[in-house]
Amino acid sequence: MRRIIAHALGSVSLAVLALGGARAQGADPDLVKRGELLATAGDCVACHTAPGGKLLAGGYYLTFPLGLGKVATPNITPDKETGIGDWSDEDFRRLMQDGITRSGSYIYPAMPFPWYTRVSTEDIRAIKAYLFSLAPVSAPRKPNDLVFPLNLDISREGLLGWRLAFFTNKRFEPDPARSPQINRGAYLVQGLGHCGACHNGSKLVGTSQWAGYLEGGTTDQWFAPNLSGDDKEGLGAWTEDQLFTYLKTGAASGRAGVAAGPMRQVIDESLSKLPDDDVRAIAVYLKTLPAKSTYEERTPSAFDQSAPPGSQAYLSHCVSCHRQDGKGVPGAFPALAGNGAVLAQGPETVIRVILGGLSARGEYAAMPAVGAGMTDEEVAQVTNYVRQSFGNQAPATAKPGQVGTLRADTASMLAGNGSCEPVANADVARALDEPDAAAQLRDVKAEDMLPRINAVLPKVKAAAPQASQADLVNGLTARFCQVANRDAAGPTWPVALGNFASLVYGQIKNPDRASK
Structure with missing residues (x-):
């Protein structure tokens, strides 16, 4: 479900703000490493790496709500002609914290600068150092496709009213009454993580993080749940450990449900790669939020x-x-x-x-x-x-x-109307690249699925002993999707894929079932 996170004007990734800057020479390696972690917290890859494109070279279209059109994300590698190669530190800071371009024009809140304004100048400098450490890629920006009058530069003049109503240019200030861990979590949630872009309730287009704060809201036709301490809708019944595990993996023991849609991508590309201390801090902070119920229970x-x-x-x-x-x-x-x-x-x-x-x-x-x-x-x-x-x-x-x-x-691999997903685990991918493994997954009829899985699965498990159960299920299903004869696999392709994934899961959980 990659790319579903392109959800309107509220959640463009952190890297949008890097529209340029002079390439850093001899940048401090520690600063670059820190910037990479901060950019990961902002999930730059989600919006600035087009499907099949080069890392952070832009070219992905973000869809605006209400049929307003779409905008192409820019190349944020340090290429001087098509990327970010010529902006100064101050240019970069001004765009991130103030939402103003080098030319002095206001930018649409497609870039969530109302959140990034809370990020410290030191962290902005680290992000810039990381982006400028990347290899330059020549990739001109694709044209936007916005409806009238948004396709006119003069439409930006109307943004002044929006800024006066909703934008507060202010850095994050730690609460002295709270622990450093809670303040760290609040800093990440309110700033780089821009969680409110999806999870705020009463948000207008691009509005600030304080509208219906984290009480749940619709984003790109998914519903981002209530993160308050409400026992029914929110996180009140979750333990801190459960929330930490969910944020790192997308599932937690003792809690129903798994991450889907935009949240799945946030976890895969951002939260799962952050230091445990940062994710723990987010969990601790979220558990401090007071309960906020958004509807009354009733039974029609x-x-x-x-x-x-x-x-x-x-x-x-x-x-x-x-x-x-x-x-x-x-x-x-x-x-x-x-x-x-x-x-x-x-x-x-x-x-x-x-x-x-x-x-x-x-x-x-x-x-x-x-x-x-x-x-x-x-x-x-x-x-x-x-x-x-x-x-x-x-x-x-x-x-x-x-x-x-x-x-x-809604386009997905399992629905049969989306592209086949890649095999994410490298060891599983190598095992499935072996000629005999690939051959077992071609021209599989419904009645042959179980014996073919039993022929492939033990070899893959042996070649990838550290692979998780989910890695094995998803990897085999993805490779089956890539090489199978869809006409031979069953009555309908979505049913065939679902049956295949279920059989792989069953054989992992009950490996002796086939012999009984």
């Missing part, structure tokens, strides 16, 4: 009927994994009862997961894209059903039209 009368809408779809597509009581199977299939994504104010994430599936994460199996074979009405009904069943009382607001919109915008 339609769900008091003996056969509520969505119940049949749940029995047909969901009950085998998530069980009749919605509690799932611990360590295998997440519970829907009490699941944070299910309890969120908006249904977008649940709908997208039904439509696009989920790769394996932690100890959890991959989820097939069951919605690929369902109608929009069925998806809406089963979404409302799980949000109103098993003790859940989230708003039953999903509609077929909303599902149709999200279906058109």
